[in-house]
Amino acid sequence: MERQEALALRREYFMPCAQHFYKDPPLFVRGDMQYLYDERGKKYLDFFAGVSVMNCGHSNPFIIERVAAQLGKLQHLTNVYLTGPVLRLAERLAQVMPGRPALPGTAPYGSSGLVSSFFCNSGSEANEGALLLARLVTGKRKFIALNGGLHGRTYLTQAATGIPMWRADPFLPSDVYFAGNAADVIAALEKDRNIAAFICEPIQGNGGIRPVPPDFFKEIAGPLNAHGALLIVDEIQSGFARTGKMFAIEHYGVVPDIMTMSKALGNGIPIAAFASSKEIALQFTRPSASTLGGNPVSACAALAVLDYIEQECLCAKAEENGAYLRARLDTLAAKFPVIKEVRGKGLMLGAELAFDGGDPDGGGPTDAGSVDDSARLTDRILEELKERGIILGKNGLGRNVLAFQPPLVINRGDIDFLIGNLEDTLENILERDVLQR
Numbered sequence: 001m002e003r004q005e006a007l008a009l010r011r012e013y014f015m016p017c018a019q020h021f022y023k024d025p026p027l028f029v030r031g032d033m034q035y036l037y038d039e040r041g042k043k044y045l046d047f048f049a050g051v052s053v054m055n056c057g058h059s060n061p062f063i064i065e066r067v068a069a070q071l072g073k074l075q076h077l078t079n080v081y082l083t084g085p086v087l088r089l090a091e092r093l094a095q096v097m098p099g100r101p102a103l104p105g106t107a108p109y110g111s112s113g114l115v116s117s118f119f120c121n122s123g124s125e126a127n128e129g130a131l132l133l134a135r136l137v138t139g140k141r142k143f144i145a146l147n148g149g150l151h152g153r154t155y156l157t158q159a160a161t162g163i164p165m166w167r168a169d170p171f172l173p174s175d176v177y178f179a180g181n182a183a184d185v186i187a188a189l190e191k192d193r194n195i196a197a198f199i200c201e202p203i204q205g206n207g208g209i210r211p212v213p214p215d216f217f218k219e220i221a222g223p224l225n226a227h228g229a230l231l232i233v234d235e236i237q238s239g240f241a242r243t244g245k246m247f248a249i250e251h252y253g254v255v256p257d258i259m260t261m262s263k264a265l266g267n268g269i270p271i272a273a274f275a276s277s278k279e280i281a282l283q284f285t286r287p288s289a290s291t292l293g294g295n296p297v298s299a300c301a302a303l304a305v306l307d308y309i310e311q312e313c314l315c316a317k318a319e320e321n322g323a324y325l326r327a328r329l330d331t332l333a334a335k336f337p338v339i340k341e342v343r344g345k346g347l348m349l350g351a352e353l354a355f356d357g358g359d360p361d362g363g364g365p366t367d368a369g370s371v372d373d374s375a376r377l378t379d380r381i382l383e384e385l386k387e388r389g390i391i392l393g394k395n396g397l398g399r400n401v402l403a404f405q406p407p408l409v410i411n412r413g414d415i416d417f418l419i420g421n422l423e424d425t426l427e428n429i430l431e432r433d434v435l436q437r
């Protein structure tokens with residue numbers, strides 16, 4: 001297939017809501033760890049990893065071999081039958097999730113942290129399940145979420161999403177209070193006794209790679225407990241070694257009541273889960289099933305991912321290469337004032353672009369996400385880097401944040417290649433003043 005045909009097929013047969021990056025998008029036909037290849041044989045260094053999914057690299061042979069073996073053995077039943085891989089996966093996750101028991105099976109369940117999982121297929125579905133679980137446990141209806149957070153496309157998760165462009169449904173329920181900081185969360189808890197949970201990403205991904213402040217969770221923990229509301233942490237984008245720890249919430253030293261995960265868990269094979277303490281899980285007794293959730297193939301992929309992360313020390317690598325990338329981005333920021341802020345953790349980094357006098361990103365759900373000069377500059381950079389063989393991400397409420405979320409298997413040479421080209425690109429664009437401001 002040629003890319004013109006691909007574009008024509010997309011126009012003809014896709015709903016227009018599904019948009020693509022780039023004016024002349026490459027048609028990708030092959031992946032090999034941190035590299036991608038298009039239909040013309042051009043090689044690209046991938047710095048977005050399919051939106052933080054391919055943490056272990058594209059077509060990773062270690063994972064493929066295990067998945068292929070499982071495909072040849074048993075592909076699907078459903079969770080009303082007994083199959084082995086998903087049970088091993090549940091056991092394994094209990095060992096790596098926050099608040100893990102010291103020795104598997106020996107800790108007193110309840111206060112021991114996250115040990116019980118429910119498997120499904122997508123991030124939206126995991127968050128929807130987590131919100132449902134919070135309602136069932138507390139008997140309360142409403143939620144608090146953060147401005148700039150993204151939790152999914154389903155009814156409730158869209159309602160809890162604090163980014164205007166991702167709230168397509170004109171009839172979303174008004175069950176969610178939006179907060180900009182810890183004081184807002186506490187104020188909402190005090191105003192309304194009907195709060196089931198507060199949901200947030202420890203580092204907002206789509207909102208522009210924004211880590212919550214260091215003391216944020218400690219400040220809200222007491223008030224949440226006092227009001228009987230649960231803490232749901234969405235690790236869908238930040239989980240599985242991306243930030244230098246298995247889960248980003250570990251940087252904050254708190255154990256959430258419920259945690260959700262997807263994306264990198266399957267390294268491209270659809271799988272998701274929400275998890276809680278035994279104590280909370282025991283209250284979810286009404287029947288619930290997911291036809292494909294944690295089927296033998298996706299569970300097997302996830303087990304291979306966890307093995308690969310451990311075997312290749314991907315947490316340490318993300319921390320080390322993330323620190324190197326960050327230092328190089330900070331140097332670029334010192335040279336180009338248009339880079340207003342570099343932020344994030346590990347290999348989940350963002351660089352916010354804003355011209356002096358321009359409106360930096362940082363609004364709430366009422367911010368319409370206007371396309372201004374910095375958003376246009378972001379697009380120009382992405383286009384130019386694509387021509388140079390680098391796939392970079394973008395996000396932020398104003399779509400003016402460059403997102404650096406590569407497969408965690410990249411090396412320093414890859415980072416140097418990216419930085420050299422980014423520096424050149426910024427020089428060219430800003431000097432040529434193609435934006436004609």
Ligand SMILES: Cc1ncc(COP(=O)(O)O)c(C=O)c1O
Binds near residue numbers: 122123124125151235
């Ligand atoms: C933090 C976060 N939560 C939830 C979702 C929704 O996940 P999915 O697209 O798998 O439904 C996303 C997707 O980008 C996300 O980044």
